[in-house]
Structure formats: C-alpha cells, structure tokens
Amino acid sequence: MSAERVEHLDDPRVAPFRNVRDRDLQRDHLFMAEGRFVVRALLTQSLYDTHSILVTPAAHEAMADVLDGRTDVLLADQQVMNGIVGFDIHRGCLAAGIRRPVPPLDAFLDTLPPERPALLVLLEDLTNHDNVGAIFRTALAFDAAAILVTRRTCDPLYRKSIRVSMGAALRLPFIEIDSAAHACALLHQRGFTTLALTPAADALPLEALAPTPRLALLLGEEGPGLTPEALAGAGARVRINTGDCVDSLNVAAAAAIAIHACTPRRYHRGP
Incomplete structure (x- = not known):
C-alpha cells in the first residue's frame, strides 16, 4: 500500500x-x-x-x-x-x-545466560538528555547488556535522547530501578561486581582493578555525582586518573572510558 x-x-x-x-x-x-x-x-x-x-x-x-x-x-x-x-x-x-512494558530488574537478570560475561551500566539521577543519549550509544558499541536508570533519570526514549544516541536507545534495553543501592544489593546476590565511578582521590584507579566478567558500572549526575547511598552500596569506588589541570570528566566521557575498559569482549572466547 x-x-x-x-x-x-x-x-x-x-x-x-x-x-x-x-x-x-x-x-x-x-x-x-x-x-x-x-x-x-x-x-x-x-x-x-x-x-x-x-x-x-x-x-x-x-x-x-x-x-x-x-x-x-x-x-x-x-x-x-x-x-x-x-x-x-x-x-x-x-x-x-x-513503548513496551519495562521488566523489573530481577526478571531481566533471569534472562542473562549465567555462563556468559555481562556488563550493565547504572545511571543514577542523570537529567541531561545529551549525556544519557551519548551513554546509550557507547554502551551499545561495547556490548553492554542493558542500562539501569533510576526514576529521576531522564527518559531514554525522549526524542533528544534517542537522537543523540543515534538510535542506540531503541536497541539497548533499559530497566527502571527505585534506587541504586537496592539495585546493587540485588546485583551482588546475582554474582555481579558493582563499581561506583567517582573523582574522589581515595578511590581505586580504574586500570588497577582485576577483570571481572559480570560487572555493573554506576554513574551519577554531573556536579553532585553518585549519592552517598549509591557509593556505600557499590562493591568498590573507582576513579579515572586525569592530569592535574582537570579534576573530573563529563559523565558521558567518563562512561565511555569505563565502558570500553570493561567491555565483555575481553572475555569472549568464541561461540
């Protein structure tokens, strides 16, 4: 027709x-x-x-x-x-x-094959559509399984988020969560390591971490960063080392570096 x-x-x-x-x-x-x-x-x-x-x-x-x-x-x-x-x-x-129904986190985790590596990206209260769209694009490029978003995070299916993501927000599932801390507790039960990204000087350098096949990266809003509850709930706090002239990165840039470092491809050994 x-x-x-x-x-x-x-x-x-x-x-x-x-x-x-x-x-x-x-x-x-x-x-x-x-x-x-x-x-x-x-x-x-x-x-x-x-x-x-x-x-x-x-x-x-x-x-x-x-x-x-x-x-x-x-x-x-x-x-x-x-x-x-x-x-x-x-x-x-x-x-x-x-729109399609968004499954609860535990139901989504049931769909992940336990024998295969998996990377999740958790966004806590990100309110900038450009950042959210850019993170979806990076996460899809480096084989993340899904993005977890708190309810204060802007809608990944807003027009601008989709446009900035170059359509990645239409291809990568997202899961709504009530809080980052509660999500971390469930992820730990399911065998995931959770890493909270922060510019804090006492955090572990990202490159110093031992590889882990089932991993969730936590990212917070620019400015305030992750909440104290999210930082406390994560298994470890990590930082991206920068030069002395810059103390932190845009959250989308930080996400790109961390996601690339943690891509499940490093564990791929064939079909």
Missing part, C-alpha cells in the same frame, strides 16, 4: 505528531523518533513497534527501501508537517514508536 496523503493540520491520523511534547506522548505509551537515520533504526533494528510514520515526499523517496509496503506511512508536504508538529522538521521524517 502506498503512503496516505495528509493535507490538513487537523487530520485525526496525525494526532500523535501534533504539537509534539514528550510528556504527552509518554502518557499515551508512545515516543517520537526524529530523522531518517533514527527512524530507519526504529524500523529495522529496534526493540519497539511502530505506531505511524510522518514523512515529506523527499524523505519518503530517500527511505523507500524501508517504507514501501508499510500501511502506517503518512505523507505531508514540509509546510504541512511543520504546522502539525509545531516547529520546523528539517529532516522531514518522524515516527511514533510504541
């Missing part, structure tokens, strides 16, 4: 795209993917189903290989699309995805 034309701003078919607000979408169990690269990821590599897609003729032509034959594609001229959304969509492509 070819794409269906949208000519008017009040067309009921474009309701999910009208004056896009992430909080409103979340209440409707939806999220918004923006841009050709990210929408392509949603359609071809994602954990999530698609509700509908809104594209300009140019974007439709450029993405014909993944859009042809779909029954959920809406076609609108650029001016009409901008009017529907409420701002200029320079990439000419939006897709509404359908």
